[in-house]
Amino acid sequence: MTAPARVLVVGASASGLTTAEALRRKGYTGAITVLGDEPHAPYDRPPLSKQVLSGAWEPERAALRAGEALTALDAEFVLGDPAVALDPATRTVRSGSGREIEADAIVIATGVRARTLPGQDGPTGVHVLRSLDHALALRKDLLASARLVVVGEGVLGSEIAATARTLGLDVTLTGPLAAPMALQVGPLVSGLLADLHTRQGVRLRLGTGVVGLTGDGGTSRASEAERGGGRVAGVELGTGEVLPADVVVVAIGAIPATDWLADSGLTLDNGVVCDSRCRAAEGIYAVGDVARWHHEALGRPIRLENRTNATEQAMAVAGAILGEDRPYAPVPYFWTDQFDAKLMVHGFLPADAEVDVVEGDLTARRFVARYRSEGRVTGVLGWNMPKQTRLRRQEVVDALQAPAPTH
Numbered sequence: 001m002t003a004p005a006r007v008l009v010v011g012a013s014a015s016g017l018t019t020a021e022a023l024r025r026k027g028y029t030g031a032i033t034v035l036g037d038e039p040h041a042p043y044d045r046p047p048l049s050k051q052v053l054s055g056a057w058e059p060e061r062a063a064l065r066a067g068e069a070l071t072a073l074d075a076e077f078v079l080g081d082p083a084v085a086l087d088p089a090t091r092t093v094r095s096g097s098g099r100e101i102e103a104d105a106i107v108i109a110t111g112v113r114a115r116t117l118p119g120q121d122g123p124t125g126v127h128v129l130r131s132l133d134h135a136l137a138l139r140k141d142l143l144a145s146a147r148l149v150v151v152g153e154g155v156l157g158s159e160i161a162a163t164a165r166t167l168g169l170d171v172t173l174t175g176p177l178a179a180p181m182a183l184q185v186g187p188l189v190s191g192l193l194a195d196l197h198t199r200q201g202v203r204l205r206l207g208t209g210v211v212g213l214t215g216d217g218g219t220s221r222a223s224e225a226e227r228g229g230g231r232v233a234g235v236e237l238g239t240g241e242v243l244p245a246d247v248v249v250v251a252i253g254a255i256p257a258t259d260w261l262a263d264s265g266l267t268l269d270n271g272v273v274c275d276s277r278c279r280a281a282e283g284i285y286a287v288g289d290v291a292r293w294h295h296e297a298l299g300r301p302i303r304l305e306n307r308t309n310a311t312e313q314a315m316a317v318a319g320a321i322l323g324e325d326r327p328y329a330p331v332p333y334f335w336t337d338q339f340d341a342k343l344m345v346h347g348f349l350p351a352d353a354e355v356d357v358v359e360g361d362l363t364a365r366r367f368v369a370r371y372r373s374e375g376r377v378t379g380v381l382g383w384n385m386p387k388q389t390r391l392r393r394q395e396v397v398d399a400l401q402a403p404a405p406t407h
Contacts, residue, residue, distance in 0.1 A: 003321075003322055003323070004103070004105040004321065005030050005031065006032075006102070006105075007020075007028070007030060007103055007106075007107065007321065008032075008033045008035065008102075008103035008105070008106045009034045009035070009106075009107045009109055010035050010083045010086075010093055010106065010108050010109060010110055011034075011035070011037075011107075011109030011288070011290075012034050012036025012038065012040075012041070012042050012077065013036075013042060013109050013110075014042065014045065014288070014307060014310045014311065014314075015109045015111075015287045015289075015310035015311070015313060015314045016036070016042065016288075016314070017034070017042040017064055017065070017314075018310065018311050018314035018318075019107050019109065019287060019317055020032050020073055020075050022314060022315045022317075022318030022319070023318045023321065023322070024073060024074070025318075026319065026322055027322075031076070032073070032074070032075035032076070033075065033076045033078060033101055033103070034077045035078045035083055035093065036077070036078070036079045036080070037080070037081070037082035037083070037096075038079065038080065038133075039079050040132055041063060041065070041070060041077065041079065042063070043132055044062050044063075044064055044307070045307065047061075047062050048129060048132065048134070048135040049129055049135070049156055050159060050163055050337055052132070052135045052136070052139070053129075053135050053138060053139050053142075053163045054163050054166060054167060055139065055167075059132060059136060078095070078099070078101075081095045081096055081097045082095065082096045083095055083110065083260050084096050084260050085264070086106070086108075086260070086261055086266070088264055088265055088266065088281045088284055090102065091103050091105070091283055091284070104283060105283050105285070105321045106284045106285070107284075107285045107286070107287055107321075108272055108284070108285065108286040108287070109286070110256075110257040110258070110260070111288055111289045112130070112254035112256050112257055112289045112290065113130065113254060113255055113257050114129070114130045114251075114253075114254055114255075115250075115253045116128065117151065117210065117213065117250055117252070120250055123213060123215055123230055123231055123232040124230075124232065125141060125145075125232040125245075125246065125247050125248060126213065126232050126247075126248045128249070128250050128251070129156065129249060129251065130254070138160075138247070138249065141246075141247045142164055142167055142169060143167070145247045146169060146246055147169065147170045147171075148164045148172070148245060148246070148248070148249065149171075149172045149234070149235045149244075149245040149248050150164070150171065150172070150173045150174070150248075150249045150251060151174055151175065151248065151250045151252060152175050152250065152251035152252040153173055153175030153176075153177050153179070153180050153181065153182065153206055154175070154181060154183065154251060154253065155181055155184055155334070155336050156251040157175065157180075157251035157252075158180040158181055158197070158336070159337070159338055160249050161180075161197065162197070162337075162339050165197075165200055165201055165202050165339075170203075171202045172202070172203040172204075172243050172245075173197065173202055174204075174206060174208070174235065174237065174243060175210075175252075176206075176207065176208065176209045177206060177207070178206055179191055179194040179204075179206060180193040180194055180204075180206075181193055181336075183351070184345075184349065185343070185345070185349055186349055186351060186353060186371070188355050188369065189343070189355075189369065192365070192383070193338070193341075194206075196338065196341055197338075205237065205243060208237045208238045209238040210235055210236070210237060210238070211236045211237060211238055212235075212236050213232050213234070213236065213248065214232070214234040214235070214236055214242055215230035216230045216231045216232070232248050233245065235248055254289070256270065256271040256289065256292075256303070257290055258271065258272060258290065266280050266284070267280070270292055270303055271291055272286035272290055272291055272292065273293075273301065274291055275293065275294055276293065276294045276296045276328065276329070277320045277325070277327065277328065278291055278293045278313060278316060278317050278320060278328055279320065285320060285321065287313045287314050287317045288309070288310040288314065289303070289304070289305045291303065291313060293313075293328060295329050296329045298329075298400075304332050306332065306334040307334070308332075308334065309330065309333075312330050313328060313330070316328040331346055331347055331393065331397055331400060332348065333345065333393075341383060341384060342383075343381060343382065343383055344381070344382045344389045344390075345379060345381050345382075346379060346381075346389065346390075346393040346396050347371070347378050347379030347393075347396035347400075348371075348379045349371045349379045349381065350373045350378060353378060353379075354371070354373070355370070355371055355372075356370055356372075357369050357370075358370045358380075358392065359385060359388050359392070360383075360385050360388070365383055365384060366383065366385050367382070367385060368380060368382045368383075368385050368392055369381045370395065376399045376402070377395045377398075377399040379396055380392040380393060380395065380396060
């Protein structure tokens with residue numbers, strides 16, 4: 001296979017940058033263009049809800065590479081100019097400024113955008129957290145406020161709640177599930193997280209949905225805010241309770257950023273649908289949070305939103321562009337830091353999995369839990385036991401490689 005003369009990476013994200021770097025490491029000498037919608041050079045997102053939001057890091061520290069390293073990559077970075085259309089037949093991307101960029105291979109690395117509540121855009125004091133600018137705006141608001149309500153009990157919402165509590169705010173965490181991260185880690189560990197947050201002073205108002213926002217005039221369901229006036233004053237729950245707030249963060253998940261591909265002819269279904277080589281069409285690939293690809297070991301399509309996948313998938317896509325013919329079938333991995341707890345997860349943690357503690361002690365909050373489904377190990381979770389958790393990862397690898405059980 002002849003290497004493409006020009007590669008265009010759409011998305012100046014961790015996955016986009018890693019794609020370009022992996023191409024160079026593999027000896028690619030052709031032209032690389034990286035098109036990004038934000039004005040910032042590529043930066044890391046996991047620190048946004050923790051170190052950047054808390055102020056432990058200056059924003060510049062979240063940058064993935066120093067300027068000299070980006071220069072040495074010999075790639076053209078076109079920043080602050082979002083992609084608005086793709087023509088797969090000619091492999092041409094049009095940007096918001098009207099620029100048209102042709103390439104022999106295109107990598108879609110546009111990530112996700114935050115889900116929002118109805119009426120969220122009206123009042124001031126309501127935030128999402130997906131970008132560096134989001135983190136800085138939220139931090140500024142938190143430092144001038146006393147009461148925060150976080151809507152969404154998933155990983156991001158739980159991290160924001162923990163960070164804001166360490167800043168001294170009165171924090172309430174709300175969402176429809178029974179405990180923080182219940183969907184991601186199951187009832188045993190999410191119950192321990194609920195206890196951790198409660199002991200640290202976070203108020204939990206879980207198990208109920210959010211109806212809307214209230215404005216400072218007392219109007220419910222953000223009707224006043226939707227007309228363009230006022231600051232947020234609270235969050236109204238399905239029970240009728242109103243949680244008072246000076247600041248609200250909405251962390252209710254994300255949507256793959258594929259709107260710009262609506263007329264492209266690519267298959268879009270909870271992301272850019274790809275084969276096991278992360279290929280969406282001839283010469284077109286997807287990588288990172290936006291990619292939904294066929295995982296051969298699982299026998300089904302999956303989409304992952306985590307930092308490790310962004311890097312590993314980018315390296316796989318760089319190889320595929322240069323002619324390597326290997327399926328991308330990783331063992332997923334993510335981590336989260338909340339207060340004094342570091343959780344590390346390898347594999348998949350089904351909600352109905354059998355869970356047993358294989359190392360450590362639950363009461364000491366140092367343990368490794370193993371998750372099984374239909375007799376197979378699907379994942380391991382470590383709480384403040386990083387080394388032991390990494391060693392247990394092999395059980396997940398072995399189970400993925402083993403033939404599926406017959407019934």
